[in-house]
Amino acid sequence: MNWLMNTRLFTETLSKAALTRRGLLRSAAAIGATLVFGKVARSEPEDLIADQPPPEYTLEERLQPILAGREPREDRVTLEMPAYAEDGAVVPLRIKVDDPFLGSGYVKSLYLFVDNNPDPLIFTSKLAPDLGSVDWKLKIRMRESSMVRAIAEMDNGDLFMDTTEVEVSISGCG
Amino acid sequence: MASRRKTAIRLPRKYAKDEVIEVKTRIIHPNHNGRMAYKDQGYIAEYYVWKIEIFYGDESIITVSASAALSQNPYFTFMLRATHSAPLRVVWVDTQGDQYTESVDVVV
Known part of the structure; x- marks a missing residue:
């Protein structure tokens, strides 16, 4: 004006x-x-500018719809993260799934959770059957020290999970 | 900043047919998570990339639906079997409905 x-x-x-x-x-x-x-x-x-921050969710609320009563096995998925993350605004991570496309099965979906984040569900994803390998790298925000879990869902519904504990010095949530 | 490209995809220099290659993608985006206080007026509103979709040819091969917890300038690296020559297209969609597209050709 x-x-x-x-x-x-x-x-x-x-x-x-x-x-x-x-x-x-x-x-x-x-x-x-x-x-x-x-x-x-x-x-x-x-x-x-917003008057309110977005709503928070509990881990249960976010995890249950995806597990749907199934128990993930701690196998095949590898989640690599630093044990100590200085800046919670940029925490690098790597998710690998062993032999995901061998035999009859393939990874249909990958999920990532940070237990203590305001919204514990970081992402959901869908994968095509013929990618050859699953080895993803990205960076996330973490509010505080927390358990992080990566879950892979196979096309037959089997769930595999890996968890790791990350200590955060500076919060990534402002 | 103005001269810097907002989006990028990087493939390996050399690869053979059917080789599994690493593809790196990134977008320049503030990715506000809605929880940062803005002076005394409230919060910087949510403004983040909520979807990253990857197309190989016409087929959608990976879709990532993210919450506000990806870092600023989110990058995403994944593996892909280079089965045929086709454009590899990445589409980022943010919470304001803006769409950003970048594409490279996979040549085998």
């Missing part, structure tokens, strides 16, 4: 006051105001 008004002021000033000294000063002031306020106005993300 400021920017628009100042631009109008500027053009009006130029056309009316032409090249008098006062006219020039006024146009200079208008340009200055445009630069200053225009910039401030653009960097205020007013439409991106």
Whole structure:
């Protein structure tokens, strides 16, 4: 808004006051105001402010729909993470599944949970049958030290899981 | 920043037909999780990449549906068997409905 008004002021000033000294000063002031306020106005993300943070979920709420009564076996999936993560905003991890595409079975879905995060479910995913291998790397946010669990679901419904404990120094949740 | 590309996909330099290759993808995105306080006014609203979908040719091979807990500038690395020559396309969708697409050709 400021920017628009100042631009109008500027053009009006130029056309009316032409090249008098006062006219020039006024146009200079208008340009200055445009630069200053225009910039401030653009960097205020007013439409991106929320009154409340998003809702929190418990691990049970997120885990139960995926397990659906099944018990995951601690086998075949490998979750690699640092034991100590300095910055919770960027915690690297690697998920591998042994021989996922050998024989008749393949990995249908991969899930990742961080027990103590506000929303423990980090991602769900779907995989095609013929990828050759599952070895994913990505980075996540962690609020605090927590158990992390990676769960792989095979096409026949078998679940495999690996868990690891990560200690976080600085929270990734602001 | 302006000159930096927002999205990228990287394949290995050399690979043979049917080899399982590592594909690296990333997008430049603030990925706000909605929990950061903004001065005294409340919180920076949620604004994150909630879906990463990977297409090999016309087939969707991987879909990741994420919560707000991916890091800023999320990267994602996965394995793929290079069975045929086809474009590999990655589509990122964020919570404001913006879509970002990047594509490279797999040539075997």
